[in-house]
Amino acid sequence: MSTQTNGTTMTNGPQHANGSDKERVVIIGSGNWQVLSTLGSAIASVAAKNVLLHHELFHPEVKMWVFEEDYEGKPLTRVINETHMNPRYLPDIPLGDNVTAEPDLGKALQGATALVFVMPHQFFRKALDGIKGKVSQNARAVSLIKGVDVHGTKIQAYATIVNEELGISCSSLSGANIATEVAEGKFSESTLGVPSPDGFEGDPDTLPDARLWKPLFDTKTFSISVVADVEGVGLCGALKNIVAVAAGFIDGLGWGSNSKAAIMRIGMNEIKDFSLEYFPTTRAETFLEQSCGIADIITSCLGGRNRKVAEAMVKEGKPFQELEESMLKGQKLQGPETALHVHEFLAARGTKRPGGYPLFDAVWRICYEGAKPESIIDKL
Incomplete structure (x- = not known):
């Protein structure tokens, strides 16, 4: 049985169409998508241990949809x-x-009753078309997708799209998580955003979806914190990639630690303000207190492919599209495209924020309009 609250379906219990009272887990997305393929496999390895540990809740098999390729x-x-x-x-x-x-x-x-979405946002819609009509209405989902979906004046996080298109509850999982380190059992944290009733102020660990997803992911070395903020967690995972690109420009320019720290601080504020302005269910503390917020900003701005390619853009004087081909074997960066989507949305919708979102805008101008990387600070 499920109910609708805050635009998100909440499921009250595992009454499954598969005739079992145990959750069946499927990881959707572990094919040729580079970093997210690694993350999908890392999450599968964590889930595989936990379904056996929590055998009273989960079926022992974890399925992993893999885009077939030759090896x-x-x-x-x-x-x-x-x-x-x-x-x-x-x-x-x-x-x-x-x-x-x-x-x-x-x-x-x-x-399947527990769907874990791990894929680049560019491929999500196509995958969704193949999922419709094949999922029980008693299933639940969690999104690890990094990006936002924009159509004119409408912007959505991907957990919301899963909820609306499939009619099932969807949570978000994001944090300062380098996939290989998660799989190797090195300590890290992640934030789980779960649906909650309007005005909820209780312990988020008691919410129905928290009781499903936290046992699936939480381990001694992969620590899960739960918040009643699905959209806030998802937006952190998307928008931090824009800031990581900006940090890469700073590295390419050789401007040093002071400049990079300033970019990280300004970027965090733009993420928080943007989310609070256009997604009224989000909570400020998600951005400032959780792994999905400030910690992921730090990790992404110190390492990761968005930062790495942006640095190469400055040093080699090449567009990111060309560097994707040479450095990432043609795979797509999340940061530049997210900056483009945010620019298109702000151009259509406008903003009440004094001065707008100058860092987001600067990344878009440098990536798509040929602006000089040095111009990143012109309007900050």
């Missing part, structure tokens, strides 16, 4: 299922004998 003359899914590793994207890390790679999305979804 040393064999289908990647066969290699994963034979070796219980993903040698292309997460080498030498055991996924667990109970993880099953499946190239057919429909088969991967059979009986």
Whole structure:
């Protein structure tokens, strides 16, 4: 049974169409998407251990939808299922004998009640078309997708789209999480945003979706904090990539730690203000107190591909599209496209924020309008 609150479906209990009272987990997205492929495999490895630990709640098998590709003359899914590793994207890390790679999305979804979305936002809509009509209305989802969806004056986080398009409850998971370190068991934190009733001020760990997702992800070395703020968590994961691009420009210019710290602070404020202005259910403390907020800003601005490619843009004088091809084998960055979407939205909608969002705008101008990287501070 489910109810609708704050625009998000909340599920009250596991009354499953698969005839079982145990949740069946599927990871949607572990194919040739580089960083997010690694994250999908890392999350699968965490989930594989926890479904066995919490056997009273979960079915022991974790399915992982993998976009099929060749690996040393064999289908990647066969290699994963034979070796219980993903040698292309997460080498030498055991996924667990109970993880099953499946190239057919429909088969991967059979009986699934706990859907974990891990994919670049550019591919989400196509995947969603293949999911519609194949998911039980008693299923629940969690989004690890980094991005925002913009159509004119309308902007949405991806958890909201899952909720609206599939009619199921969707949470968000984001934090300062380098995927390989998560899989290797190095200590890190992440934030889980779950649906809540209007005006909820209680313990978010008691909410229905927290009781599903926290046992699936929380470990001694992957610590999960729960907040009643689905959109805030998702927006942090999306917008921080714009700030990471800005930090990469600073590195490329050689401006040093003072400049980079200033960019990080300004970027954090723009993320917070933007989210609070256009997503009224978000909470300021999510950005300032949680791993998905300030901690992820720090991690993304110190490392990661958005920062790395932006630095190369300055030093090599090449556009990010060309560097994607050479540095990332044609895969897409999240930061520049998110900056473009935010620019298009602000141009259509406008803002009440004095001075607008100058850092977001500067990243868009440098990436798409040919502005000089030095101009990043002109309107700050």
